[in-house]
Amino acid sequence: MVPAKAQTFCLLSLCLIAGLGTAIYANSLHNAFHFDDMFFIVEKPEIRDIKDTTAIWHAHSHPARFVAFYTFALNYHWHRYDVVGYHIFNTVVHVINGLLVWGMVMLLFSTPRMRGHPLGEHARWLALLTSLVFVAHPLQTQAVTYISQRFASLATLFYLLTAVLYLLGRRARAVPAAVCFIAAAVSALLGMFTKQITFTLPLTLILMETAFLREERTRWRTIGVIALFLLVVPGIFSFKPGILNIQHVSESHEGDPLTPLSYFFTQMPVLWTYIRLFFLPYGQNLDYDFPTFYHFFDPPVIAGFVGLTLLFVTGCRALRRHPLVGFGILWFFITISVESTFITIKNVIFEHRMYLPMAGLTLAVVTALWTGTRRPGAVRAAVLIWVAVLSVLTVQRNLVWRDGISLWTDVLRKSPHKSRPYTSLGIAYLQRDQPAEALDYLDTAISLNPQAYKAVGNRGLALTKLGRLDEALRDYNRALALKPGSAITFNNRGDLYRRLGKDDLALQDYDRAISLRPAYAQAYVNRGVLYGQSGQSELALADFTRAITLNPTLYEPYNNRGIVYQQKGLFPLALADFDEALQRKADYADALYNRGNVYRDMHNIEAAMKDYAAALKIRYNYSQVYNNRGIIYGGRGRRELALEDFNKAIDYDPDYSSAYFNRSLVYMQTGDYERALADVRKARELGKDVHEVYIQQIQSLIKQRGKATDHE
Template sequence: MAHRTLFKHPVFHLLLIALLGLVAYSNSFHVPFIFDDETSIINNSAIRDLNGFLSGGGYAYNPRRFLGYLSIALNYRFGGLEVVGYHVVNFAIHTISAWLVYSLTRLTLSTPFFTEGRPEPDGEAHRPVTSFIPLCAALLFIAHPVETQAVTYIIQRLTSLCALFYLVSLCCYVKARLELDLGGKTTRSVILWCLASLAAAGAAMKTKEIAFTLPFIIMLYEFLFFGLPTAKKLMYLAPFALTTLVVPASLLGSRMSIGQLISDVTTVTRVETGIPRLDYLLTQFPVVVTYLRLLFFPVHQNLDYDFPVYHSLFQAPVFLSLLLLLALSGVALYLLRSTGREWRLVSFGILWFFITLSVESSFIPIADVIFEHRVYLPSVGIFIALAALASLLFRRLSERGALAVVGVVALILAGATYARNEAWGSARSLWSDAAAKAPGKARPHYNLAMALENAELPKEALREAATAARLAPTDPKPLDLIGTIFGKHGKYDEAIAAFSEALRLDQSLPSAHVNLGDAFRLKGLTRQALEQYQQAVQLTPTDADIYDKIGTAHIMNRDMEKAAVFYQCAVSLAPGNAAYRQDLMGAQAALGRH
């Protein structure tokens, strides 16, 4: 009897959820920094000084996502660039979010819609679902491989952390409303729960813009599970309605478009598409269907999809996807009429999916039309809906039998997550996977080329960089990389040709100027080298390395006075760099100075 009580105890359920998550992500804690991690973490000076970050530097860097980057700054403060610490925090966030999915579903089953007496449509007694549905939803959430991009990809902590705050806010709101309904009056406890909910809502909106939908979810929840609110209860909704102003206020004053602001990839790696609003909206219909397919059949996952942009409603993928999404929305609305309690959860889950996805899958054009981590928060609704459907499907089974079936499914998903994390094991394996699945897209081949070059495989790197250059003939970065590879192996003429072609495509690319200058300098052409370095300095006047290279070119010309001046500039910009100091001391010694 005791073991049955333990089996149904919430603490046991929470431990089971965490254990399954640990199994699924056990091979992810040494995954290196990848893709956007380079600009957001490795080369991000804003996170290097925690005191400066907290005293205003962090808010100035990105006020819209201040709390997300604060968590990164804290990671850096206590662990530097050791990846394990970042992954431990990401996994903890994912586990807590899964616990919150469990808690939210349990709380929902305590709302008036579920506790008030109402007969079942088939006349049968209603089997308790207090344990099954919450545990089922949480196990699916923590084990599903579609979540890997929001958990294993370090900087996408902004997505998972926002989801955590989002769920905390909703759970606190539901607690306040349950206590209000139970006591019939506003108590101190009710006020504290409301304040906690508002604080979490604000935190979510200062982590990522997807939190904009939270007030709408709260209003939907109120209507579905507490009924039409009275004038008094509307007072509790009003503060949450006002939080919808937080995200728009954070966007004011920026010269970037909204799509650029909420984009998942920085301008360094983003492919600029300039997609018209209508084309982006049309493309999102098949994108959303792809998200649904991944939730039901998580195969062929990819970090960087080669997804076509559609231009007409009457293109078959767009039209058929729209029909499917309209049908699913219609089902959600139709189920609101059902007296079956689980059907209301199914309806809520579907509506949650569409509402929470609306910021990134609507008419706001974002350069990359699809990314798997964008479905992290929306997936909560689908998993709650699936758990409710499973409760109906396994109605004839005992609760233990139903949980056994769900446990097997969760273990299979955890195995798929483990396998997916294997692909994330290194930059080379991840981009090899992406390039194989998107052979016609330049960016995966370019990133694979960089990974191969870092692994000291120049022939393979050249092949991939050449493929990227062929697929994106107007992009100078693959050519810049080709030149770098040639230069490292002493083929300066080939390097100069590649760098020159890159600059023909884009004269504002500082790295190409620097690299071309290096090639000229190593070939002994110091005048041409200095010309390129000077152009690079005009583009990036605070780059100490360029000044040091100019000093070295003057050394080759035996102009020690100028060399000392430029070495001094490099030291002034980067006083902690020992190599720059050594170069300066060498020039001063040649001039007879201390």
């Protein structure tokens, strides 16, 4: 190819990589938050102020995630909880990674080892195909579509960028080289503050030196500088050797104890599962039911170990004759080593752990295919067809991640003997306000794992919604016995106690929830409601304001604080809060109703009637709205409309005492004293405080009418 054609090919390659990555993830932009997204983003108050870097630094138990958390803070600052912005960010990172893979392969061909290599004339095609497979593979979806696994994709960006900058520096001279090396060091540090997988970067750079950069006098000096990074890491992160002895209980195969040795044994078949998924990406699963292995001579362990050893030896031997193949294989082993050796992690297998290793594995496979045939055209066609198939599978996989029900239904189909999918599906149905459906899944989760406190606690919530309060209380108590530090369960039990009229017990539970989790906004909201109902308006205001500070996206505390302001006669403040609530939830019928009440109190009847009508469009059976609108109609002499509204209020809530009382007033105005008397007696029966004088007045009018009739 002449240089002009080569430049055109490279430009088209970059456009194709970017276009493909954008196209296949376009259908993921509206996918919901899932699983760890709740813990890392939705319920993480530390990321709600981009200026508070101290809070963001402490958002995780370890500062090795600071950079990723700061990007979440930026997303929150710009988009709040609109998932589109988060997904766009992840997709852009993925596209950049695809471009960096292309750039790294191209630069490897410019190294001393690859100059003049027979594959050199095919460098542009090899770089393009490697990048396309990396971008299109459905195994990557868990690091792209799954928002919080930006940890993996963003760390990969810094990893690849460091490699590219390092290669650029090694081919440059003097000042440009120094700039590249400084930039590479900065990128490496950013990666180390994104996810710990970046700690292997020094080993990868040493591998590049030994495999591709043959200048003997500078090689060992360079390797020595790189090796210093291995000493920097423990210093920065206060590395404790005890991390290698951590023991856990497996969440991949519930209840299995995990030690560093059993974790290592289990990784033998896990790694082959990853490799199988690379070649045959079927049966992808967010939550694998993967057993733990405890003995080296268990068949899956010994077979996996032998196979991986052979693959590793093949990679080492290939470095001489086929350096790109060997480099790709060893890249795979180096980059996956942090999460797939002796450091015990509760989940033994997650697909996003293959995101960074995929770059090396793809390079090795594509290069091996190209090297193994004399017909490069056939290889090009085969790989492009493979890319097309992978792209379709990625689009389909993104559909699975659409919402909690679609995702966990897929998991349940593939891991039917685990309790966590049943629990998560039950929670998804609760979030859709379908407690009956949720209850079925939560029952199954508990039968599979009686110690699953989340399932027990959420079953309590489902039972509460279904009105089975005694059973719900038993479940909350059981959940707290299983996990005494569950702030959510204390909060939910507090709601139940409040519903049962046991306000003292409810207050104790809300206090306990807040003490366990001081940034738990919903607990402040609920305690504020309790204070408001008991007339402690200042305490209620303080709690609602605290909830808003912790999570400004919540709409309930604005609505509730607005009610307190209304009760205090602070109508402008009340209106401002109801407006804020409606900005966050446009179809919030309660806020429309409450704002209508404020407008009514301010004698802005037209605005009040408009809000009442809007509330009824959202909730057709909103009895309180019918009642209050009926009062306005009655006050304006529109008795037929008033009666119509009071009738609807009573139809939708037969125990609504105020509606009976107000209807009796209209009946009095129309002279229908018998109905007025029946309604006022019903109102009193239901608990309405009715003055006896009013009842006597109606009875007197009925008697007078009777006398008049007799006289006639």
